[in-house]
Amino acid sequence: MANHKIKNMAERKYQKVYTSNPVADADPLTKERIAVLEHYIMKNCLWQFNSRGWDRRKQNAGILGKTAQLLCGEPVDVSVPLEKCYWVDAVMLERAYRKLCPWLADLSKDDIKALMQLLNARMDWLTIDGSLNQELTVVNY
């Protein structure tokens, strides 16, 4: 069988999005909350550590985006297996967050979305743009 031809080369040669820690200028309460959410992911999850940067970007956006939707009680796209796989990790994270962070129940949907977007940015910084891992930009698996 012939070797597979890469279809998404442009995506694999990605540019950095963040040049500094996106949470650095947040208020103390937000920083504290982001730290709790981040801590749970880094201790218990594996999805944020796919071996390539372009995969990590998709994983972070897919799972944290769906987690935000679940926390806001919004419908989630599970129409194709790849989306469903993000949803699976998002459900686990949503359950953990509801248990770990009772204060989430007091936040409005807009506040939850803003917080989760900042968490997404923080995870992108930590695992992609600010990462010291020199293999993230390798274009092949």
Add this chain to the structure above:
Amino acid sequence: MPYHEFEVSKVIPERKQHAVMKGAGEDLTSCLPLGYLNTIPGSISERGCAYCGAKHVIGTPMKDVIHISHGPVGCTYDTWQTKRYISDNDNFQLKYTFATDVKEKHIVFGAEKLLKQNIVEAFKAFPDTKRMTIYQTCATALIGDDIDAIAQEVMEEMPGTDIFVCNSPGFAGPSQSGGHHKINIAWINQKVGTLEPEITSDYVINYVGEYNIQGDQEVMTDYFKRMGIQVLSTFTGNGSYDDLRGMHRAHLNVLECARSAEYICDELRERYGIPRLDIDGFGFKPLADSLRKIGLFFGIEERAEAIIQEEIARWQPELDWYKERLRGKKVCLWPGGSKLWHWAHAIQEEMGVKVVSVYTKFGHQGDMEKGVSRCGEGALAIDDPNELEGLEALDMLKPDVIFTGKRPGEMAKKVNVPYLNAHAYHNGPYKGFEGWVRFARDIYNAIHSPIHKLSLIDISKDEIDAGKGFQTRRMISDEGLPEEIRKSTELREYTGKYDSVSALREKTYPEFPRAEAGTEAVAE
């Protein structure tokens, strides 16, 4: 960057960037050692080679295959299944190993004829085994033998046979990890999609990066079968060659050891659209969450939940018995690759120990990202350590036990640090709920064994206190424990059998009706 410089490696300054000590407030943007680079000259590495990584780690756990090395016999001997990759077909792949036994004259005149003769002889000697993997070695790579052409010739001359060729000579990468990569890509390029498998369930997975060490795969497969899931293939422990040709028909790739097998998962996702779901088979919470995730994906979470409740009710009191006796013990977690992150958080949370160091022989920076994240502050993370650094770390950290391979393990024993085999286990399997208790029992037995005190006595000169000559593990472990723990009627030591795996092979499983014959539940 909180690099840690070993005294013994000051003469090799490049080594400094390969060790970090995680400090307060450190994260992955400031604390990560280099990794997956060529070993620095002057440092005696504990690594294997790319041939070993391809054959010994990934290829040969396949159970119904003649595995043959095309090279000198020493390469074969050193990759002959000392890692306890058992199988349910009477361990064919453990009992037999094959080599072309290349000599000097073959290096001069070529070894292709010798290879063909060996292939034919092996197939004739084992007429029931029609599948073969061939591994190139340094010698036959350098002389340019065309193994693919010979394999093709034999397949044409011996109908019914099928051969996989792995061109991963020892020099093809900084460590065995280079070989993991090569065989992953070679398998998907050569074999995936060449056989259409029979689908018997609405829920079909490939179980990837699992090598059935002392039965790990069989324990995990038991859970999957209890959930009504078809394990189409296992890459590769206890796995069947032909099953692995049909990997393209799974609905989900469940990935255990991302270090050795993420490449094929990523390629299966790219080429066939099969999602990759990373799981942890070690530890009660990680395993329970993993089963829940698989259940969620297929819409059968209640089946996972029933198993989790049953298993935790059975095994939690035994895990907690050990946890009470392991609290605060210092652990060096020094495996080859993935176990440093599979175990780092779970053993601290569920066994009460403290991980004071992680190291990896062949891991990449991605493995260290996971490991450093899952450790606490003050943990020393080392990439590709040499023996002297290991000894210095043991002297500095004074761990109560280390989990590592046989070579550094024997070194640790000499300085009176108990060691458990992280690669092949002591009394595994360690996966599964019961397996995690077996691991806790091994740790308990290692740390609290009276032999460590006895071994420090020099009978040629030390005074022997005859009144204190007898101690048991229990006497040592329970000293200082509160009475309610010592006399607890709820907690208990491990009560499982010596062999926790063989009975699984005789087990029957419930049949779950399919949603609609021939349809796939996932395709919504």
